[in-house]
Amino acid sequence: MMKIAKKFIGPSVVLVIYVALSFWRRDLAIQSSQVTWDYLKEMLLILPPVFLLMGLIETWIPKDKIQKWLGRGSGFKGIGISLVLGTLPTGPLYVAFPMAATLIRKGASHTNMVVFLGAWAALKIPQIMVEIKFLGIAFTLLRFVLTLVALVLMGLLIERILRKSPDLQWLQKTQEEVASDQIGG
Protein backbone atom coordinates (compact mmCIF):
# COMPACT_ATOMS: atom_id res chain seq x y z
CA MET A 1 0.00 0.00 0.00
CA MET A 2 2.78 2.40 1.02
CA LYS A 3 4.63 1.50 -2.14
CA ILE A 4 1.68 2.40 -4.33
CA ALA A 5 1.09 5.66 -2.46
CA LYS A 6 4.75 6.56 -2.88
CA LYS A 7 4.44 6.16 -6.63
CA PHE A 8 1.82 8.89 -6.79
CA ILE A 9 3.73 11.54 -4.86
CA GLY A 10 5.09 13.01 -8.10
CA PRO A 11 1.75 13.39 -9.92
CA SER A 12 0.13 14.78 -6.73
CA VAL A 13 2.81 17.46 -6.34
CA VAL A 14 2.29 18.48 -9.96
CA LEU A 15 -1.47 18.60 -9.45
CA VAL A 16 -1.05 20.89 -6.43
CA ILE A 17 1.15 23.22 -8.49
CA TYR A 18 -1.53 23.40 -11.18
CA VAL A 19 -4.26 24.20 -8.65
CA ALA A 20 -2.07 26.87 -7.02
CA LEU A 21 -1.26 28.35 -10.41
CA SER A 22 -4.92 28.49 -11.36
CA PHE A 23 -5.59 30.83 -8.42
CA TRP A 24 -2.63 33.05 -9.22
CA ARG A 25 -2.57 33.11 -13.04
CA ARG A 26 -5.62 31.42 -14.49
CA ASP A 27 -4.50 31.96 -18.10
CA LEU A 28 -1.15 30.22 -17.53
CA ALA A 29 -2.83 27.29 -15.78
CA ILE A 30 -5.28 26.83 -18.67
CA GLN A 31 -2.50 27.10 -21.23
CA SER A 32 -0.37 24.56 -19.34
CA SER A 33 -3.24 22.09 -18.96
CA GLN A 34 -3.91 22.35 -22.68
CA VAL A 35 -0.29 21.45 -23.46
CA THR A 36 -0.31 18.56 -20.99
CA TRP A 37 -3.55 17.25 -22.47
CA ASP A 38 -2.09 17.36 -26.01
CA TYR A 39 1.02 15.46 -24.89
CA LEU A 40 -1.09 12.97 -22.96
CA LYS A 41 -3.10 12.13 -26.07
CA GLU A 42 0.08 11.67 -28.10
CA MET A 43 1.56 9.48 -25.41
CA LEU A 44 -1.49 7.25 -25.12
CA LEU A 45 -1.21 6.59 -28.83
CA ILE A 46 2.54 5.91 -28.88
CA LEU A 47 3.43 4.25 -25.61
CA PRO A 48 1.32 1.06 -25.61
CA PRO A 49 2.76 -0.21 -28.92
CA VAL A 50 6.27 0.76 -27.80
CA PHE A 51 5.94 -1.22 -24.58
CA LEU A 52 4.58 -4.18 -26.53
CA LEU A 53 7.53 -4.03 -28.91
CA MET A 54 9.83 -4.05 -25.89
CA GLY A 55 7.98 -7.05 -24.51
CA LEU A 56 8.52 -8.84 -27.81
CA ILE A 57 12.23 -7.97 -27.78
CA GLU A 58 12.48 -9.15 -24.18
CA THR A 59 10.88 -12.52 -24.96
CA TRP A 60 12.29 -13.28 -28.42
CA ILE A 61 15.71 -11.76 -28.93
CA PRO A 62 18.37 -13.73 -27.04
CA LYS A 63 20.86 -11.94 -24.84
CA ASP A 64 23.93 -13.04 -26.77
CA LYS A 65 22.58 -11.47 -29.99
CA ILE A 66 22.12 -8.06 -28.37
CA GLN A 67 25.52 -8.44 -26.74
CA LYS A 68 27.10 -9.17 -30.11
CA TRP A 69 25.37 -6.28 -31.91
CA LEU A 70 25.40 -3.65 -29.20
CA GLY A 71 27.65 -4.95 -26.42
CA ARG A 72 31.04 -3.73 -25.29
CA GLY A 73 32.97 -5.46 -28.05
CA SER A 74 30.70 -4.26 -30.86
CA GLY A 75 32.97 -1.32 -31.77
CA PHE A 76 32.10 0.83 -34.77
CA LYS A 77 29.39 -1.58 -35.87
CA GLY A 78 27.63 -1.15 -32.52
CA ILE A 79 27.89 2.64 -32.72
CA GLY A 80 26.55 2.52 -36.28
CA ILE A 81 23.57 0.36 -35.32
CA SER A 82 22.77 2.62 -32.35
CA LEU A 83 22.95 5.68 -34.58
CA VAL A 84 20.58 4.20 -37.18
CA LEU A 85 18.14 2.99 -34.49
CA GLY A 86 18.19 6.45 -32.92
CA THR A 87 17.64 8.46 -36.11
CA LEU A 88 14.55 6.51 -37.24
CA PRO A 89 11.34 8.56 -37.02
CA THR A 90 9.93 7.09 -33.83
CA GLY A 91 8.63 9.78 -31.51
CA PRO A 92 9.63 11.67 -28.38
CA LEU A 93 12.66 10.91 -26.22
CA TYR A 94 10.73 9.55 -23.23
CA VAL A 95 9.81 6.59 -25.42
CA ALA A 96 13.50 5.79 -25.81
CA PHE A 97 14.32 5.55 -22.08
CA PRO A 98 12.50 2.25 -21.45
CA MET A 99 13.91 0.93 -24.73
CA ALA A 100 17.48 1.76 -23.72
CA ALA A 101 16.86 0.18 -20.30
CA THR A 102 15.65 -3.04 -21.94
CA LEU A 103 18.67 -3.13 -24.24
CA ILE A 104 21.11 -2.55 -21.36
CA ARG A 105 19.50 -5.42 -19.42
CA LYS A 106 20.06 -7.52 -22.54
CA GLY A 107 23.75 -6.66 -22.69
CA ALA A 108 24.05 -3.44 -24.71
CA SER A 109 26.98 -1.20 -23.70
CA HIS A 110 26.51 2.21 -22.08
CA THR A 111 28.52 3.81 -24.88
CA ASN A 112 26.07 2.59 -27.48
CA MET A 113 23.04 3.58 -25.43
CA VAL A 114 24.37 7.13 -24.97
CA VAL A 115 24.78 7.33 -28.76
CA PHE A 116 21.31 5.81 -29.24
CA LEU A 117 19.59 8.27 -26.89
CA GLY A 118 21.61 11.19 -28.20
CA ALA A 119 20.84 10.38 -31.83
CA TRP A 120 17.18 9.93 -30.91
CA ALA A 121 17.02 13.41 -29.39
CA ALA A 122 19.47 15.37 -31.50
CA LEU A 123 19.93 13.72 -34.89
CA LYS A 124 16.46 12.55 -35.96
CA ILE A 125 15.95 12.62 -39.71
CA PRO A 126 12.59 14.48 -39.82
CA GLN A 127 13.97 16.99 -37.30
CA ILE A 128 17.10 17.54 -39.43
CA MET A 129 14.86 18.44 -42.39
CA VAL A 130 13.11 21.14 -40.36
CA GLU A 131 16.47 22.39 -39.09
CA ILE A 132 17.88 22.75 -42.63
CA LYS A 133 14.81 24.69 -43.67
CA PHE A 134 15.00 27.25 -40.85
CA LEU A 135 18.69 27.41 -39.92
CA GLY A 136 20.45 26.55 -43.16
CA ILE A 137 22.51 23.62 -44.38
CA ALA A 138 25.87 24.83 -43.02
CA PHE A 139 24.51 25.25 -39.48
CA THR A 140 22.74 21.88 -39.59
CA LEU A 141 25.67 19.91 -41.02
CA LEU A 142 28.18 21.38 -38.59
CA ARG A 143 25.88 20.73 -35.63
CA PHE A 144 25.27 17.17 -36.82
CA VAL A 145 28.98 16.32 -37.09
CA LEU A 146 29.97 18.01 -33.82
CA THR A 147 27.07 16.40 -31.95
CA LEU A 148 27.93 12.95 -33.25
CA VAL A 149 31.57 13.28 -32.20
CA ALA A 150 30.49 14.61 -28.80
CA LEU A 151 28.05 11.73 -28.28
CA VAL A 152 30.64 9.04 -29.01
CA LEU A 153 33.16 10.68 -26.66
CA MET A 154 30.49 11.11 -23.95
CA GLY A 155 29.47 7.48 -24.36
CA LEU A 156 33.03 6.19 -23.98
CA LEU A 157 33.59 8.39 -20.92
CA ILE A 158 30.30 7.38 -19.26
CA GLU A 159 31.05 3.71 -19.90
CA ARG A 160 34.44 4.10 -18.19
CA ILE A 161 33.02 5.98 -15.21
CA LEU A 162 30.18 3.50 -14.71
CA ARG A 163 32.57 0.56 -14.94
CA LYS A 164 34.81 2.07 -12.25
CA SER A 165 31.94 3.07 -9.97
CA PRO A 166 28.72 1.32 -11.00
CA ASP A 167 25.28 2.60 -10.02
CA LEU A 168 24.72 -0.12 -7.40
CA GLN A 169 21.27 1.12 -6.37
CA TRP A 170 20.02 0.89 -9.97
CA LEU A 171 21.71 -2.47 -10.61
CA GLN A 172 20.01 -3.99 -7.57
CA LYS A 173 16.60 -2.67 -8.60
CA THR A 174 17.08 -4.01 -12.12
CA GLN A 175 18.03 -7.44 -10.89
CA GLU A 176 14.95 -7.62 -8.68
CA GLU A 177 12.79 -6.75 -11.68
CA VAL A 178 14.37 -9.38 -13.90
CA ALA A 179 13.80 -11.95 -11.15
CA SER A 180 10.14 -11.00 -10.71
CA ASP A 181 9.61 -11.18 -14.49
CA GLN A 182 10.90 -14.71 -14.51
CA ILE A 183 8.63 -15.78 -11.66
CA GLY A 184 5.65 -13.97 -13.16
CA GLY A 185 6.20 -15.32 -16.66
Place this chain on the structure above:
Amino acid sequence: MVTIATIYGLLAVGLIVSLIKSREKTMKAFRIAGKAFAKTAPSLLTVLGIVGLTLGILTPETIAKLVGAEAGIMATLIASILGAITLIPSLVAFPLAGSLLRSGATVMTISAFVTTLVMVGVVTAPMEIKELGKKFTLLRNGLGFLAALLIALVMGVVL
Protein backbone atom coordinates in the same frame (compact mmCIF):
# COMPACT_ATOMS: atom_id res chain seq x y z
CA MET B 1 1.88 10.65 -38.57
CA VAL B 2 5.11 9.03 -39.85
CA THR B 3 5.98 8.23 -36.26
CA ILE B 4 2.73 6.49 -35.54
CA ALA B 5 2.79 4.56 -38.81
CA THR B 6 6.37 3.41 -38.13
CA ILE B 7 5.66 2.19 -34.62
CA TYR B 8 2.38 0.46 -35.41
CA GLY B 9 3.89 -1.05 -38.58
CA LEU B 10 6.81 -2.52 -36.64
CA LEU B 11 4.44 -3.78 -33.97
CA ALA B 12 2.13 -5.44 -36.49
CA VAL B 13 5.00 -7.31 -38.15
CA GLY B 14 6.46 -8.30 -34.78
CA LEU B 15 3.13 -9.52 -33.41
CA ILE B 16 2.30 -11.59 -36.49
CA VAL B 17 5.69 -13.30 -36.49
CA SER B 18 5.48 -13.85 -32.75
CA LEU B 19 1.94 -15.32 -32.91
CA ILE B 20 2.91 -17.71 -35.70
CA LYS B 21 5.92 -18.92 -33.75
CA SER B 22 4.42 -19.23 -30.29
CA ARG B 23 1.14 -18.14 -28.71
CA GLU B 24 2.52 -18.63 -25.25
CA LYS B 25 5.57 -16.42 -25.72
CA THR B 26 3.38 -13.73 -27.27
CA MET B 27 1.21 -13.75 -24.15
CA LYS B 28 4.37 -13.40 -22.09
CA ALA B 29 5.36 -10.35 -24.13
CA PHE B 30 1.94 -8.82 -23.37
CA ARG B 31 2.41 -9.48 -19.64
CA ILE B 32 5.87 -7.88 -19.62
CA ALA B 33 4.52 -4.86 -21.54
CA GLY B 34 1.58 -4.42 -19.15
CA LYS B 35 3.85 -4.54 -16.12
CA ALA B 36 6.30 -2.06 -17.63
CA PHE B 37 3.46 0.30 -18.52
CA ALA B 38 1.97 0.22 -15.02
CA LYS B 39 5.41 0.83 -13.55
CA THR B 40 6.16 3.82 -15.77
CA ALA B 41 2.74 5.50 -15.77
CA PRO B 42 3.09 7.61 -12.57
CA SER B 43 6.48 9.11 -13.48
CA LEU B 44 5.17 9.71 -16.97
CA LEU B 45 2.23 11.69 -15.62
CA THR B 46 4.66 13.77 -13.56
CA VAL B 47 6.83 14.48 -16.58
CA LEU B 48 3.84 15.41 -18.72
CA GLY B 49 2.59 17.78 -16.04
CA ILE B 50 5.98 19.49 -15.82
CA VAL B 51 6.27 19.68 -19.61
CA GLY B 52 2.88 21.39 -19.71
CA LEU B 53 3.95 23.89 -17.05
CA THR B 54 7.24 24.80 -18.73
CA LEU B 55 5.66 25.10 -22.15
CA GLY B 56 2.65 26.98 -20.82
CA ILE B 57 4.84 29.50 -19.00
CA LEU B 58 7.86 29.59 -21.31
CA THR B 59 6.02 30.22 -24.55
CA PRO B 60 8.00 30.91 -27.75
CA GLU B 61 7.26 34.63 -27.27
CA THR B 62 8.63 34.58 -23.71
CA ILE B 63 11.76 32.74 -24.84
CA ALA B 64 12.28 35.21 -27.67
CA LYS B 65 12.04 38.02 -25.14
CA LEU B 66 14.48 36.35 -22.73
CA VAL B 67 17.09 35.44 -25.32
CA GLY B 68 16.53 38.68 -27.16
CA ALA B 69 18.69 40.07 -29.90
CA GLU B 70 21.70 40.74 -27.72
CA ALA B 71 25.13 39.49 -28.66
CA GLY B 72 26.78 39.05 -25.25
CA ILE B 73 27.91 35.90 -23.50
CA MET B 74 24.97 36.33 -21.09
CA ALA B 75 22.54 35.78 -23.95
CA THR B 76 24.36 32.55 -24.83
CA LEU B 77 24.20 31.32 -21.24
CA ILE B 78 20.52 32.18 -20.87
CA ALA B 79 19.80 30.44 -24.17
CA SER B 80 21.62 27.29 -23.06
CA ILE B 81 19.77 27.15 -19.75
CA LEU B 82 16.39 27.71 -21.44
CA GLY B 83 17.27 25.01 -23.96
CA ALA B 84 18.19 22.57 -21.21
CA ILE B 85 14.98 23.13 -19.25
CA THR B 86 12.37 23.28 -21.98
CA LEU B 87 11.09 20.50 -24.17
CA ILE B 88 9.83 22.08 -27.36
CA PRO B 89 8.81 20.14 -30.46
CA SER B 90 11.26 20.77 -33.33
CA LEU B 91 8.49 22.18 -35.51
CA VAL B 92 8.17 25.04 -33.03
CA ALA B 93 11.80 25.29 -31.89
CA PHE B 94 13.57 25.63 -35.23
CA PRO B 95 11.39 28.40 -36.68
CA LEU B 96 11.81 30.23 -33.36
CA ALA B 97 15.61 29.77 -33.50
CA GLY B 98 15.64 30.93 -37.12
CA SER B 99 13.71 34.10 -36.39
CA LEU B 100 15.93 34.90 -33.38
CA LEU B 101 18.97 34.47 -35.61
CA ARG B 102 17.54 36.85 -38.21
CA SER B 103 16.61 39.40 -35.58
CA GLY B 104 20.20 39.67 -34.39
CA ALA B 105 21.06 36.86 -31.95
CA THR B 106 24.52 35.34 -32.56
CA VAL B 107 25.17 31.92 -34.06
CA MET B 108 26.74 30.94 -30.74
CA THR B 109 23.59 31.79 -28.83
CA ILE B 110 21.31 30.01 -31.26
CA SER B 111 23.44 26.88 -31.42
CA ALA B 112 23.64 26.85 -27.60
CA PHE B 113 19.84 26.97 -27.50
CA VAL B 114 19.29 24.29 -30.16
CA THR B 115 22.00 21.94 -28.90
CA THR B 116 21.00 22.04 -25.23
CA LEU B 117 17.37 21.73 -26.28
CA VAL B 118 18.05 18.38 -27.91
CA MET B 119 20.93 17.10 -25.75
CA VAL B 120 19.74 17.94 -22.23
CA GLY B 121 16.34 17.11 -20.78
CA VAL B 122 15.73 18.48 -17.30
CA VAL B 123 11.97 17.87 -17.40
CA THR B 124 12.36 14.30 -18.61
CA ALA B 125 15.07 13.54 -16.02
CA PRO B 126 12.65 11.93 -13.49
CA MET B 127 11.71 9.36 -16.12
CA GLU B 128 15.27 8.83 -17.24
CA ILE B 129 16.34 8.23 -13.64
CA LYS B 130 13.56 5.69 -13.15
CA GLU B 131 14.55 3.73 -16.24
CA LEU B 132 18.32 4.13 -16.39
CA GLY B 133 19.46 5.15 -12.92
CA LYS B 134 20.55 8.37 -11.25
CA LYS B 135 24.22 8.15 -12.16
CA PHE B 136 23.65 7.52 -15.87
CA THR B 137 21.12 10.35 -16.08
CA LEU B 138 23.31 12.87 -14.27
CA LEU B 139 26.37 11.96 -16.34
CA ARG B 140 24.50 11.99 -19.66
CA ASN B 141 22.78 15.31 -19.06
CA GLY B 142 25.71 16.98 -17.30
CA LEU B 143 28.23 16.02 -19.96
CA GLY B 144 25.62 16.80 -22.61
CA PHE B 145 25.32 20.35 -21.28
CA LEU B 146 29.10 20.86 -21.34
CA ALA B 147 29.32 19.35 -24.82
CA ALA B 148 26.54 21.65 -26.01
CA LEU B 149 28.41 24.73 -24.75
CA LEU B 150 31.59 23.57 -26.50
CA ILE B 151 29.68 22.88 -29.71
CA ALA B 152 28.14 26.35 -29.54
CA LEU B 153 31.58 27.87 -29.06
CA VAL B 154 33.02 26.04 -32.08
CA MET B 155 30.01 26.91 -34.21
CA GLY B 156 30.19 30.55 -33.22
CA VAL B 157 33.85 30.68 -34.27
CA VAL B 158 33.45 28.67 -37.51
CA LEU B 159 30.21 30.11 -38.89
